[in-house]
Amino acid sequence: MSSEYLVEVKDLKQYFPIRTGFMKTTLLKAVDGVNFGIKPGETLGLVGESGCGKTTVGRTLLRLYKPTGGEIYYDGELITDQNMIKYRPKMQMVFQDPYSSLDPRMTVEEIIGEPLDVHKLYSNSKERREKILGLMELVGLNAEHATRYVHEFSGGQRQRIGIARALAVDPRFIVCDEAVSALDVSIQAQVINMFEELQEKLGVAYLFIAHDLLVVRHISDRIAVMYLGRVVETADADELYDSPIHPYTQSLLSAVPIPDPNIAKSSKRIILEGDVPSPLRMPSGCAFRTRCRFATEKCAQECPSLTDRGNGHMVACWNK
Amino acid sequence: MSQNTEKHTPLLQVIDLHTSFKTDKGEVKAVNGVTYTLEEGKSLGIVGESGSGKSVSAYSIMQILDGNGHITQGKVLFKGEDITKYTPKQMEDFRGRHCAMIFQDPMTSLNPVYTVGNQIMEAITTHNKVSKEEARKKAQEMLELVGINDAPRRLKQYPHELSGGMRQRVMIAMALVSEPSILIADEPTTALDVTIQAQILELMMELQKKLGMAIIIVTHDLGVIAQMSDEIVVMYGGRICERGTAEDIFYNPCHEYTKGLLRSIPSVSNMKKKLIPIAGTPINLLNMPKGCAFCARCDNAMKICLTQVPEEVRIDKTHLASCWINIRDNKYLHDEEAEVKA
Ligand SMILES: Nc1ncnc2c1ncn2[C@@H]1O[C@H](COP(=O)(O)OP(=O)(O)O)[C@@H](O)[C@H]1O
Ligand SMILES: Nc1ncnc2c1ncn2[C@@H]1O[C@H](COP(=O)(O)OP(=O)(O)O)[C@@H](O)[C@H]1O
Ligand code: SF4
Ligand code: SF4
Ligand SMILES: [Mg+2]
């Protein structure tokens, strides 16, 4: 099967069995029928409130979890049940907290060298060393950092180490899960620029997960909005922000405080009532209906699917 | 400034505040000469990156510093009275009656083993002589005030039974029991999702209007600052870079750090424009440079910046900045003009 997408998921599902009582488990539908595709060299932003399933999408897509249902394609090949050895180097992940994902007992050189060793990506130790130094340069680390330990670095530099490690295996796709969220804005900008430059240079595609909606808009070509395990809207980044259609997207975007006093003080917010329901007690039909101003009877009965509203702007809503 | 105090006494004046911590590695000078004024019913935002001394400056006002921390210099005037000279008893009264604080993590203020109702009622009875029944009624009113609908049921719940946003509301209700004239909010929405953040910020603005209190909001989020503040103080390395109205700071930044900060976030007018980060890494407070705290990261640093702490100059009626560039470029009001304007 050939496809324009490098990575594609169809009806992806990830259910976690949760003990809810004596001899009783309930399925937590963390991801419940998600569809999207990411083209080579493209960035898809994934947004939504905490607990909506963003991390689970990323991890399931990389087959770190066995999907409960659905299909995952890499470069047109169905990989849902394949042995991942062949694909692992092509698909990498970078996390929010580089500290917890990097071994504190290893030097920077050892951390970046490890995936090279695992996948035997060099023929002699000279080549190995050159590769490591090349990767360090690529992410803006000095060669003299090679023998230092992770705790000797600031948050931004640790993030660079994590990225150098991910890049070591020459991936074509990286899931960036809140990869800049813990950083101060001035440092965040350094790391965002690095992601963009790597994309220009190496043509990697990103699934960019972040809760800062302005950062996501800046870095993404397309954006998917999730609510309680489902994608409710996807569109080109500018289109989504300029003309959101789904009621949830509308209130989510209107809630973002804009760093411009005149705009921030005059903009109309669509304040949502209440909190996101527990995923263990998912509302029937459209999961957003308990907080939606436009909900009708149909919304309680049937879950809307994404439909194209023109130019690939997909929306899952009965009434909009 | 001096003319102002003759006309009226501001609600709160922080003057040349210095706070440090004694540690094994030496003295951490967390706040190094912070000065600002908060007027009645107004909002003042304090912004800066992590470790810039925002929280410590707020804790200094409340005198709730960790045991190894002390105000080493400066004054905090509440309605003209220097509260740094207060006895512990007077300070307790100040915190109970005039100035309340809320935190990023509501569990800082809430006790997990008591019900919400017990805790609010306790806050009420500590400061007012009222019967238990009156306290319960008032507690219920407080919950309604902060937008909690089924107040009678909520009073009986424990903090862990509430969502993050709901806990934040309960903490606000507790803080407002004594109808303080100042509410200090330290990163009140940083842990919340954006739609819940919008609820809480809206609530704070609504309560401010209703109760006429002044707010100091401490945050690293430039969007929150823009939305919430009449006036803004920008901090770096425990010092103030510049202060002025929200418009002064966002539309006419006059300190190289503020300019850098605004360039490093996505531009509202052009989302795809490349970000311009600030080079280098954050400052080490154990090793403060002699001159401008921002010097090591500043593209436009001059010789004088290395050796001398920049003087604060008046850019405009409402706007002050501490950056040598303004003096080099003569971009400030000279003494006579400044006096007329001030
Ligand atoms: N390994 C797991 N076991 C059980 N539940 C999980 C697991 N991982 C995530 N969840 C649950 O799945 C939902 C989605 O979580 P997550 O993907 O982490 O959301 P997000 O990244 O959007 O914050 C949440 O309700 C979370 O508690
Ligand atoms: N108890 C303490 N002992 C030593 N240093 C402290 C203590 N509390 C705060 N600091 C230091 O004071 C500086 C300012 O901290 P803080 O005001 O919390 O920064 P911000 O709120 O701007 O992120 C930081 O470098 C911090 O490590
Ligand atoms: S389907 Fe119904 S409940 Fe869901 S978003 Fe649309 S109008 Fe609201
Ligand atoms: S005083 Fe000098 S070093 Fe400091 S911000 Fe201004 S120009 Fe830069
Ligand atoms: Mg997550």
Ligand SMILES: [Mg+2]
């Ligand atoms: Mg703080």
